[in-house]
Amino acid sequence: MGLDSGDTAWILAATALVLLMTPGVGLFYGGMVRRKNALSTISLSFLALAIVSVQWVLFGYTLSFGSDVNGVIGGLEYTGLAGIGLEETGTIPHLGFVAFQLTFAAITLAILVSGMAERVRLSSFILFGFLWTTLVYDPLAHWVWGGGWLAELGALDFAGGTVVHISSGFSALAIAFVIGRRAGFGEHSMEPHSIPMTLIGSALLWFGWFGFNAGSALQANGLAANALIVTNTAASAGAIAWLLASWYHGKPSSLGMVSGAIAGLVAITPAAGFVDPLASIAIGAVAGIICYSAMLFRIGKGWDESLDAWAVHGIGGLWGAIATGIFAKESVGEYSGLIYGNVEQFIAQIIAAGSALVYAFAVTLILAKIIDMTVGLRVSEEEEYVGLDISQHGEKAYA
Amino acid sequence: MITAVVRPERFERVMEELENEGYIALTATEVKGRGEQKGIKLQFRGRTMEVDLLDKMKIEIVVDENEVDRVIETITSAARTGKIGDGRIFVIPVEKSVRIRTGEIIS
Numbered sequence: 307m308g309l310d311s312g313d314t315a316w317i318l319a320a321t322a323l324v325l326l327m328t329p330g331v332g333l334f335y336g337g338m339v340r341r342k343n344a345l346s347t348i349s350l351s352f353l354a355l356a357i358v359s360v361q362w363v364l365f366g367y368t369l370s371f372g373s374d375v376n377g378v379i380g381g382l383e384y385t386g387l388a389g390i391g392l393e394e395t396g397t398i399p400h401l402g403f404v405a406f407q408l409t410f411a412a413i414t415l416a417i418l419v420s421g422m423a424e425r426v427r428l429s430s431f432i433l434f435g436f437l438w439t440t441l442v443y444d445p446l447a448h449w450v451w452g453g454g455w456l457a458e459l460g461a462l463d464f465a466g467g468t469v470v471h472i473s474s475g476f477s478a479l480a481i482a483f484v485i486g487r488r489a490g491f492g493e494h495s496m497e498p499h500s501i502p503m504t505l506i507g508s509a510l511l512w513f514g515w516f517g518f519n520a521g522s523a524l525q526a527n528g529l530a531a532n533a534l535i536v537t538n539t540a541a542s543a544g545a546i547a548w549l550l551a552s553w554y555h556g557k558p559s560s561l562g563m564v565s566g567a568i569a570g571l572v573a574i575t576p577a578a579g580f581v582d583p584l585a586s587i588a589i590g591a592v593a594g595i596i597c598y599s600a601m602l603f604r605i606g607k608g609w610d611e612s613l614d615a616w617a618v619h620g621i622g623g624l625w626g627a628i629a630t631g632i633f634a635k636e637s638v639g640e641y642s643g644l645i646y647g648n649v650e651q652f653i654a655q656i657i658a659a660g661s662a663l664v665y666a667f668a669v670t671l672i673l674a675k676i677i678d679m680t681v682g683l684r685v686s687e688e689e690e691y692v693g694l695d696i697s698q699h700g701e702k703a704y705a
Numbered sequence: 706m707i708t709a710v711v712r713p714e715r716f717e718r719v720m721e722e723l724e725n726e727g728y729i730a731l732t733a734t735e736v737k738g739r740g741e742q743k744g745i746k747l748q749f750r751g752r753t754m755e756v757d758l759l760d761k762m763k764i765e766i767v768v769d770e771n772e773v774d775r776v777i778e779t780i781t782s783a784a785r786t787g788k789i790g791d792g793r794i795f796v797i798p799v800e801k802s803v804r805i806r807t808g809e810i811i812s
Contacts, residue, residue, distance in 0.1 A: 692756045
């Protein structure tokens with residue numbers, strides 16, 4: 307095919323867009339925690355970016371995208387990015403593809419912070435993050451995108467609904483079960499300390515998501531433009547749906563509005579290259595409603611999956627994977643879904659989403675348990691009381 | 706006037722219990738303070754780090770003299786965890802109390 311400078315320019319720009327989402331998650335979460343844990347929460351996102359960036363160059367990329375070994379993992383030929391010169395893959399430089407994919411791995415780990423916010427020990431997070439991205443993210447990325455068994459099955463995941471969102475959402479829930487509830491959870495309210503900060507984080511996420519989804523076309527073409535418009539539409543439909551749902555139960559909350567936008571963005575992620583703009587309204591709106599219901603369900607159960615990665619990313623990602631099998635349209639992405647009579651695609655989507663869910667939840671549960679029993683995941687009672695900013699970083703967010 | 710300095714996480718409960726007892730009017734302020742233990746000491750690989758000023762809530766409430774003990778009891782039972790750092794209550798006489806809207810002096 308040969309290198310295309312337009313495609314290359316777009317992928318480099320999209321990489322930068324997606325990269326900004328990781329600190330964006332930090333601000334999104336940082337506003338939702340109590341003032342004493344604001345810095346810690348934001349820092350964990352930056353740290354996720356740093357850990358994964360190094361791991362990706364060393365062996366993360368090759369485990370995900372190296373030549374297929376029995377459908378489960380990538381081979382080791384690209385260890386240390388060996389042998390990847392300045393040549394292209396498709397119409398873009400291979401290194402551009404490496405960098406673009408790296409930003410997805412980084413944000414996935416950052417989303418996980420939700421399940422351990424306000425109580426995780428910094429050193430344990432570093433160890434956990436390094437092992438999690440190696441043992442959970444890399445195999446899943448290989449299964450779906452690297453030529454592994456789910457790719458063979460024909461499951462569609464345009465930009466990472468399964469690899470990024472189902473995996474991080476259900477892993478966050480597994481961690482929350484292992485690390486336990488925050489001290490005082492359910493006894494007194496733990497209100498977000500800065501909703502404007504969360505809104506800024508959401509703005510960065512919404513903005514970066516254009517790189518996430520439209521960049522996943524890997525070309526600067528009509529498919530990328532389709533992904534961009536359905537992404538924006540689903541986010542908007544999700545924001546309105548969640549806002550209305552929270553209005554029905556009380557006041558229309560601004561935090562609910564942006565949570566709904568994120569839910570819509572999550573749900574459209576796997577579908578962005580396969581559905582048309584009209585379908586994206588349905589996908590986003592349904593995402594807003596079911597993620598809101600999932601959050602109420604979680605609160606009712608007394609689960610302290612503190613910042614709702616499970617409700618928004620886990621359940622939103624699950625809905626998105628299924629919705630791709632329902633709404634896929636042949637004229638957009640060459641595949642058709644259930645409403646066009648293709649039952650097989652629908653079933654493939656359910657198998658892929660279900661197996662990613664089970665794998666991510668089970669491996670995370672075991673990994674978190676092992677780390678908890680050896681080095682300990684959680685800070686001491688006193689450290690949690692004074693807050694992680696002072697106890698883990700020796701700094702304060704607000705003087 | 707009763708001034709109580711309590712744990713911020715117990716503040717809601719204190720306010721609720723006071724309301725149940727019929728004491729609605731109060732002033733609340735976010736403050737920082739330390740007791741005789743000088744805050745909380747954290748251990749880092751043998752090194753100690755002191756966090757000596759901790760967040761507290763200060764509640765000020767003015768009641769008749771014969772109701773003071775009831776208010777103290779209400780605050781104490783709602784704010785107590787039994788651990789160091791539960792806070793203090795002080796009782797101070799009030800010379801005069803004026804309602805600004807009407808200029809009326811409340812006895």
